[in-house]
Amino acid sequence: MANGTVYQSIEDCLATNTALYKFYAAVMIVIFILALPLNASVLHLFIFKLKFWKSNTNNVFLFNLVLADILLLFCLPIKAYNFIHGERRSDNDKVCKAMLFMLFLNRGASIAFLAVTSIDRYFNVVHPGRKNLLRALKKSPQISILIWLLLLPLTIPTMLKNFDCCNSHSQNPDESKQDALVKDVVDSLREVVFFTQILIPFIILVYCTVHIVNRLRKKTVGDRTKLKRAVFLVTSVMVVFSVCFLPCTIARMILLIARVQEWRESFQDKAAVAFDGLMVLSYMDCLLDPLVYCFCSTKFKGLYLSTYFPFLLKGDQVPTESSMGNSTLPPRNNVI
Template identity: 85%
Template sequence: MANGSIYQLIEDCEATNKALYKFYAAVMIVIFILALPLNVSVLHLFIFKMKFWKSNTNNIFLFNLVLADILLLFCLPIKAHNFIKGERRSGNDAVCKAMLFMLFLNRGASIAFLTVTSIDRYFNVVHPGRKNLLKALKKSPHISIFIWLLLLPLTIPTMLKNFDCCNSHKSDENKEDTLIKDVVDSLREVVFFTQIIIPFIILVYCTVHIVNRLRKKTVGDKTKLRRAVFLVTSVMVVFSLCFLPCTISRVVLLVARVQEWQESYQDKAAVAFDGLMVLSYMDCLLDPLVYCFCSTKFKALYISNYFPCFNKDGPISLDSSSGNTSHPKRSNVI
């Protein structure tokens, strides 16, 4: 294929390696099939069994995290359909913008609530007696509503075709138009990187301090301490696995565009970015596994409701006001 043809395919948002994009589509379909029932079942548990709005724990944040992941999952079949057709985005302008809005809003919300939950855990472990605004507001839905509203204006700059097709900072003969477009492109890239880099720095800070605090703690159940260390470490691993690779590939892609690398290299950078963006959707599958199932109480409640045949202690009830689980059979024995 000639270089000019490759360049034209990049500009037209068409896949240059259709077989590879079909593989990307297959990965998204697998993520959708595995993650949707898992997230829906967790959401059902939060609403109908745990009554998260009455809980004194951080279940409000976790509920919003799962909700953001579910909304993001609904975008994957459409994205997979486009990839199967050899298109990197929908040819319909309205569908394209709606997809970008949904993808970036819910992806941003997922990262935001993951970060806020880690900050809440940081204060509970490192500064348990200190009063803080987050501790006061976490029982109220207002902070969750505020996070969703804050993400709306940050999502609008991404609702453009050339972002989805990785065509930021492309050369243009009209210098005036190029200057305006460069400002818009730069703003859009700042939003993209800010949604990942700032939460990552916060997560690193919280994780390091939580691990140090738990290691210095000599009093208490060592099993619980090890579980807490495993939890915060797992969050860092999940975040690093899902979001850092696509961030790095985006940097490489921008360098390729600005320095006007050969079209074949630009194409490889764009294909790699698309693939690593698909990897970032794994977050929808890993979030409930890390945050919900690392809790022995939540795991026991989940198994009791959905897999009672594996539950040796009988049905488990949960006091919505305290967030505590109870085992009726054990109570009768006592």
Template identity: 85%
Template sequence: MGNSTDLQEIEDCLATNKKLYKFYAAVMILIFILALPLNASILHLFIFKLKFWKSNSNNIFLFNLVLADILLLFCLPIKAYNFIHGERRSNNDVVCKAMLFMLFLNRGASIAFLTVTSIDRYFNVVHPGRKNLLRALKKSPQISIIIWLLLLPLTIPTMLETFECCNSHKGNDTLIESVVDSLREVVFFTQILIPFVILVYCTARIVNRLRKKTVGDTTKLKRAVFLVSSVMVVFSVCFLPCTIARMLLLIVRVRDKSDGLQDGAAVAFDGLMVLSYMDCLLDPLVYCFCSTKFKGLYLSNYFPFLVRGDPLPIESSTGNTPKPQRNNVI
């Protein structure tokens, strides 16, 4: 009887383990508190200091990455509020669909700009000087708008209550419902797995290329290898666990009718989805602060007491940071 009740609560989007979901909520609140000022300050630098629209394409991609992360952050307090009250989603249908739209659009954008930036770095390192479509398109800011627009159709299938509560393939679906469930899950998995394969390939080729390069600054080469490797770490920590958990949940639903097992798989999936929001905190650390110029700019603007020497100058029109004669960061 207890297991049947638990399964019904999962189907109704109610949390069966309220203490655990309160812990999930606390984690989301902590991510929000730490990541919001970090992303907001970086956004401020891109707009008012670097003037990203006048600078190189990498700054445009990174700006959109930070924008996607900061928009995703605004969903976390609502999600945490629901978890604290023992609900896995909002009971308000409009709020529920708006949350799903924001969560999947902005997370998809974050993944997309991570991937595009890695592809751009791949061509710059492995095929320097070779003409390619991305190199031609990236000179125009419109490519970022195109990426956002392409993500919209992929977001629509996820804006359903059944997806939020992990009710796909419940076992009593009609043929049409089963097809819709399958299409929705395909969107979820391809949005993560295809970029992951691309990232693995680009990262492997970049690392291999940099390790074979014997001419140049060893410190810079090590920093570049660290940067591309960090991309894989962030992606693996934030997105792969929830993808695997989703896959296991679907297998349990289709093959195993044990109520307790389904309950545990759903709770684990929710927890790993919370882990995926760490992406908002890790992206700025990996992509922005691995650049010594950006790190120096950030510290000189927000923590000048940590910078020795003259403030770091900025050419606003180009976004370039000329090397100062004396500027040592502690």
């Protein structure tokens, strides 16, 4: 196939390597099969066992994080279906825009609540006695509702035509100068949304993680094993975020540079295929979030096992729902 034909296929949202896209689809199906029951069971515990809305801890944030992940998961079978049929997105305009809305809203919410949870953990560990706005607001669901509402207008630019096929700043010789200028402005706006949605939370996460780790390492009081486990847990959060989101961000940056600089069409094709694959990798976050944030607590893990797998407890004490108020966030004076 000539390079020009391959490039046109990418522009028209057609998969140029059907075998590779079928592999991408298989990965998404596996993620869906593993992550859906895990997130659904965690969500069940938050609602029916922990009654998160009555909690003054960051259970509210974690509930919204899991909710965003589970809503995002429902998009994966549709994307997998498209990939299997050689399409990078649905050829139905309404389905495509609905998918974009769900993908970017819920992924944005997942990242936002991840960042807010890290900030909350930062204040609890690094500044345990300091009053802060977040600590006051998290006692009510208003801050969670506000985060969802703020994400809505940021999602609108991502629903515009062609974004899902990485066609920002593509060249169209038939466009007038005015149309090309408007298109460039819209393209730039949605790219700003895409990058800030990942880079700003990543900076926040790195800052909070570094300070939390330094604070924990300076502690001289407490169980050293628990201190080491706390350092491992907060570090693992940053690692998971980096692995899931930074590769697709770098790939998109390279793709945009290739388009603006008008690099070879064959390179743009490979960059677009790589970006699609790394976006699939980012969906792994839906599977890893419950493991990192919820199961880091031995009490939550005990409650989970006692509810769904009681035969694995082997006579250990089963935690009660009333003891789980601070299960997913370290108490103010503790490290775990």
